[in-house]
Amino acid sequence: MNSELLALEGVGKTYGTVRALEDVSLTLHAGEISCVLGDNGAGKSTLIKIIAGLHQHDEGRYRIGGEEVRLASPRQALDRGIATVYQDLAVVPLMPVWRNFFLGSEQGHRRWGGLRLDADGMRATTREALARMGVDLHDVDRPIGTLSGGQRQCVAIARAVHFGAKVLILDEPTAALGVKQSGVVLKYVTAARDAGLGVVLITHNPHHAYLVGDHFTLLKRGRMAGSHPRAEIGLEQLTTEMAGGSDLAELSHELARPTDPEPREERPKP
Amino acid sequence: MSTTDVLAQDRPAALRRLLARPELGSLIAAVAVFTVFALAAEPFLRVASLGTVLYAASTIGIMAVPVSLLMIGGEFDLSAGVLVTTAALTSSMVSYQFTAVTWVGVLVSLAATLAVGAFNGWMLGRTRLPSFIVTLGTFLMLTGANLGVTKLVSGTVSTKPISDMEGFAACRWLFASEVTVGGLTVKATVWWWLGLLAVGSWVLLRTRFGNWIFAVGGDAAAARAVGVPVARTKTLLYLGVGFGAWVLGQHLLFSFDTVQSGEGVGNELIYIVAAVIGGCLITGGYGSVVGSALGALIFGMASKGIIYAQWNPDWFKFFLGAMLLLAALLNAYVKRQAERGPR
Numbered sequence: 222m223n224s225e226l227l228a229l230e231g232v233g234k235t236y237g238t239v240r241a242l243e244d245v246s247l248t249l250h251a252g253e254i255s256c257v258l259g260d261n262g263a264g265k266s267t268l269i270k271i272i273a274g275l276h277q278h279d280e281g282r283y284r285i286g287g288e289e290v291r292l293a294s295p296r297q298a299l300d301r302g303i304a305t306v307y308q309d310l311a312v313v314p315l316m317p318v319w320r321n322f323f324l325g326s327e328q329g330h331r332r333w334g335g336l337r338l339d340a341d342g343m344r345a346t347t348r349e350a351l352a353r354m355g356v357d358l359h360d361v362d363r364p365i366g367t368l369s370g371g372q373r374q375c376v377a378i379a380r381a382v383h384f385g386a387k388v389l390i391l392d393e394p395t396a397a398l399g400v401k402q403s404g405v406v407l408k409y410v411t412a413a414r415d416a417g418l419g420v421v422l423i424t425h426n427p428h429h430a431y432l433v434g435d436h437f438t439l440l441k442r443g444r445m446a447g448s449h450p451r452a453e454i455g456l457e458q459l460t461t462e463m464a465g466g467s468d469l470a471e472l473s474h475e476l477a478r479p480t481d482p483e484p485r486e487e488r489p490k491p
Numbered sequence: 492m493s494t495t496d497v498l499a500q501d502r503p504a505a506l507r508r509l510l511a512r513p514e515l516g517s518l519i520a521a522v523a524v525f526t527v528f529a530l531a532a533e534p535f536l537r538v539a540s541l542g543t544v545l546y547a548a549s550t551i552g553i554m555a556v557p558v559s560l561l562m563i564g565g566e567f568d569l570s571a572g573v574l575v576t577t578a579a580l581t582s583s584m585v586s587y588q589f590t591a592v593t594w595v596g597v598l599v600s601l602a603a604t605l606a607v608g609a610f611n612g613w614m615l616g617r618t619r620l621p622s623f624i625v626t627l628g629t630f631l632m633l634t635g636a637n638l639g640v641t642k643l644v645s646g647t648v649s650t651k652p653i654s655d656m657e658g659f660a661a662c663r664w665l666f667a668s669e670v671t672v673g674g675l676t677v678k679a680t681v682w683w684w685l686g687l688l689a690v691g692s693w694v695l696l697r698t699r700f701g702n703w704i705f706a707v708g709g710d711a712a713a714a715r716a717v718g719v720p721v722a723r724t725k726t727l728l729y730l731g732v733g734f735g736a737w738v739l740g741q742h743l744l745f746s747f748d749t750v751q752s753g754e755g756v757g758n759e760l761i762y763i764v765a766a767v768i769g770g771c772l773i774t775g776g777y778g779s780v781v782g783s784a785l786g787a788l789i790f791g792m793a794s795k796g797i798i799y800a801q802w803n804p805d806w807f808k809f810f811l812g813a814m815l816l817l818a819a820l821l822n823a824y825v826k827r828q829a830e831r832g833p834r
Contacts, residue, residue: 273716294718313776315776315826316709320705323702327699337697338698
């Protein structure tokens with residue numbers, strides 16, 4: 222498994238005087254899920270935006286398929302096989318599922334020189350592509366906003382897989398979901414991996430990350446706070462590092478009661 | 492459990508889809524308005540009246556088509572009303588001042604209205620100001636320029652007659668002729684309206700660009716993220732409004748021969764009213780071109796029906812306002828229905 226899909230080397234980004242990202246490195250291979258973990262403000266969003274072509278990096282190198290790039294737009298990232306599924310702006314809620322599925326990559330009818338949309342073909346393709354991911358949605362004409370958050374993520378993932386993405390960037394796919402829905406989404410993430418894609422999974426939930434991840438990168442205040450292959454780290458250690466490690470120990474010391482709690486005699490027994 | 496049953500099966504989809512049609516409210520309203528005037532005003536049902544109503548509807552409908560597309564794309568154009576007058580003035584004055592051929596004025600006028608549309612779209616994309624502000628600015632500038640330039644060129648507030656010029660008859664045929672079949676007089680604007688309606692609706696529902704219109708109005712950030720050229724889409728929609736203004740402006744010029752430079756103010760709101768009655772959401776992303784035509788038809792029936800029924804026409808605006816509020820409430824409700832689903 223040496224097919225490097227994308228690689229960041231010492232990447233940094235500054236917004237005005239704010240240093241959002243500094244010296245971050247990450248390598249992604251085909252059929253691999255690489256998790257990026259971090260608290261709010263750790264630089265996860267900035268990292269995604271650089272990979273997805275919404276922003277450009279100021280420092281370091283960004284390679285796609287071995288070739289160094291500087292992406293000017295999301296379109297360029299898409300053309301190189303990098304699809305991003307955003308937590309909140311994956312879809313246009315009032316548009317039917319099939320229109321969302323093909324948005325930006327619409328299919329034309331051959332007879333009309335591609336001018337007329339092949340609506341029936343697009344509906345059928347949407348249904349098939351969703352079925353291949355294990356999603357059975359009969360009425361692809363309903364507004365995508367009527368689907369639950371997990372279902373919408375699934376449509377977005379199926380869309381990326383269908384349009385031949387080689388790399389899938391998932392921005393907090395489970396953040397707003399319940400336990401069951403999260404499980405469903407993670408299943409589709411592994412389905413995408415099994416289809417040979419490389420997945421960058423951004424999350425602040427170490428439990429979800431550890432269920433599927435092959436590699437874990439921790440971000441903290443815009444810097445890398447750790448980078449481990451799965452073999453070198455356990456869930457407990459990951460959770461501790463994610464929660465702040467030594468910071469947490471310090472915090473728990475500060476929050477500790479001045480004296481050990483002693484049983485109060487006046488407390489009424491239940 | 493298997494993953495397939497996680498996606499809940501659909502409710503009776505056919506009924507729900509019918510109820511969620513954006514035009515449904517305007518269709519019911521159109522039938523209701525027709526019934527009221529058919530009962531209240533005997534002359535309303537005459538064939539000649541139908542021609543009058545259709546003409547009134549077409550002068551709104553020609554603009555309601557591009558304005559509704561623009562609203563579905565998430566933007567307003569407050570300059571649309573005076574732009575019609577600008578189109579007529581430009582055509583008249585260019586023909587009068589520089590040449591005696593009306594076609595030259597007609598073509599320069601087209602270039603001018605498209606340029607205003609391009610300016611609106613470009614300002615919107617560059618400045619990221621709300622379209623309300625950008626086009627309010629264009630509206631005021633055009634209102635002033637219409638009066639100022641006309642006075643400067645012709646010395647009065649209206650243009651000079653151009654009916655003796657070469658090409659006038661042909662232009663009149665194209666923009667302001669009428670055919671009478673069995674007592675029903677159909678003006679050229681009605682054909683323009685139907686043509687624009689067919690093209691507009693087809694583009695919206697059956698082309699890639701139509702998909703982009705829904706997307707940039709529904710969620711511009713999501714559209715941009717999947718590679719839709721948001722700014723270009725919106726600019727093209729403003730060009731559409733410019734085209735509509737050109738057609739209507741030429742109609743005014745070639746049916747009345749002279750143009751009053753102060754006209755058109757306030758009509759932009761009527762176009763928006765027609766679009767909203769037709770089911771367009773103020774916030775964009777949802778609506779229909781066919782609905783805007785029904786909105787224009789309601790406008791035509793009510794404005795003429797009040798006269799046939801010999802009611803006080805002062806109440807027309809009141810009626811229009813009430814319709815607008817009802818329609819906006821209905822649209823909000825339909826939108827919630829469309830978005831509601833199994834959670």
